[in-house]
Amino acid sequence: MQTIDLMTGYNIELRIKINRRWEELESNQKAIDFSNPNTVLQLAQNWADEQAKRIEAETKLKEQAPQVAFAMAMIGSTSSCLIGQLAKIITQNGYEIGEKRLFSYLREKGYLGKSGENYNLPAQRFIEQGLFDIKKGTRTGNGGILVTTQTPKVTGKGQQYFINHFLNNKKSA
Template sequence: MNELLKVNYDNDRITLSARELHEFLEIETPFKKWFGRMAEYGFSQEIDYREVMDKIVQNPKGGRPSTDYEITLDMAKEIAMIQRSDKGKEVRQYFLELERKWNSPEAVMNRALEYSRKQVKALMEEKQGLIEENNQLKPKALFADAVSASNESILIGQLAKLIRQNGYEIGQNRLFEWMRENEYLIKKGERYNQPTQKSMDLGLFEVKERTITNPDGSTRITLTTKVTGKGQVYFINKFLS
């Protein structure tokens, strides 16, 4: 994916420069007037955007640098949609792709793992007496913290991949078989490979329903079993213990 605009990542969200977005969209209205108008579409300062000093765009009359705004990705998407132009459509698709990658299970877990590592380091620096306890925080525990921080459900095949990455060798087919044998998934019948009532009561799975239109105009419904964040922690601990 080509980088249309520079974005900034932190552990919570994606942000970018409103001035750079204004330039990319080729807006003829001066930036200050344009952004003021955009901000009136229900956005809140310090939540959707915050004022910053642009160190690159200098004031031609001298003095302080020009004002810029750091805006959230959600705000940028709405602004791009409002423009109703080819440039707006192009950059909005770019933002949607960024968001999809940012919210993928792998990205969410990587951020959670990094946050966990920073927390451990801070505790060790704060009090040397906690070093021994912190050394007990094995990668498995960090991994479980990362998964529990995820609100994204994943496919069973993706769960098998995550378990392998953490040291336990298992493939998608073998994981399906294990879940059926251990009564997490239904073994046969019309609901084959769908969650058992026990699994649903534990909150380990959710079933995604999708309606598909066939070429002849008829429709059919497909059901996809996905593992919840709680289910990911549950099964990973099952295998790693």
Template sequence: MNDLVIMKDQQAVTSSLQVAETFNKEHKNIIRDIEHLLESDSSVLSSQIFLKSTHENRGKQYPMYYMNRDGFTLLAMGFTGKKALRFKMQYIEAFNKMEEQIKTGGFKIPSTMAEALRLAADQQEQLEVMKPKAIFADSVATSHTTILVGDLAKIIKGNGVDTGARRLFQWMRDNGYLIKRKGADYNSPTQKSMDLGLFKIKESSHVNSDGVTVVTKTPKVTGKGQQYFINKFLENNSVISR
């Protein structure tokens, strides 16, 4: 019974699919009833209380309708019974709530200057909190593969944390995510990092000038790792020191 009413084109509407599900009717019958209303009176068609659209099911497109409060009222007039009445009342409540949110922008209208000032302050605080979260979430959402530590540094720097590849490597070593002791495993992920699934290791080989095959291991940050480190800096509002 969630989302009985949604906002579409700045208007509170429901869909024929939702109506069919709520009132336990076949969708094809709801479509039939709507089209009968459209055909029976030209004023219904011209009023645009029903908007034809499509929905996808198993790769195929099928017709559906969006309808505003007037369209729903006209359609539901023929639904009878105690259950139908209860569902109609729930729809009326849902329409009222959505239309109120559209009218007020989702906020209670302040009645005093003090309430208005408090509302403005709360909104600004929420914007400041949500802004970095949204930016970081968008950055990670586009990363479906492993990336280099240097690339992660660019994402972090581009979203307000002052860092670079060298400083991020140093921070990871200092905080136990990469091995800091000099040697063959230098800058490799620690066991803790591997257990957390933060890195994968890319191995590559080349023949040096002495004809010796050299194997190199490059740490790459997984999608889980990107989210993990970004959340670290987001929570602390960190500036990675030089």
């Protein structure tokens, strides 16, 4: 009781509220009949099940920690990578694909344009989803003419999206 007095700062109203709540909680407790062996066995089984689930969850968290750290780094990344670099990242994560096959796949599935001025440029909806960026630049072409270049780059969010996409396809295959 002295602890409650110290916690309430000798405030009588607060102490009364605490005591009433304490009594309410104690009166709401269900009495467990420990004389019944079935009750004790059920409680022990429930506890064992909870322990097993907790250990399983902790093990799964430990196993997934590197992937979670990688995913969070990718999602939070402000830098984009070239599609060739993405192919290397996907390969490092267990799905064999090269730059040319990845470009071909992205064109085939509609992520990148298939012809004309939009060849290898990302579709607008995927830019809006934050999967791609376009890097614009200039270079000197034949005869000293300046040529504007557009290079598709995959954002951190896009990198994570495609890594998950290919790894999930690998598991289902």
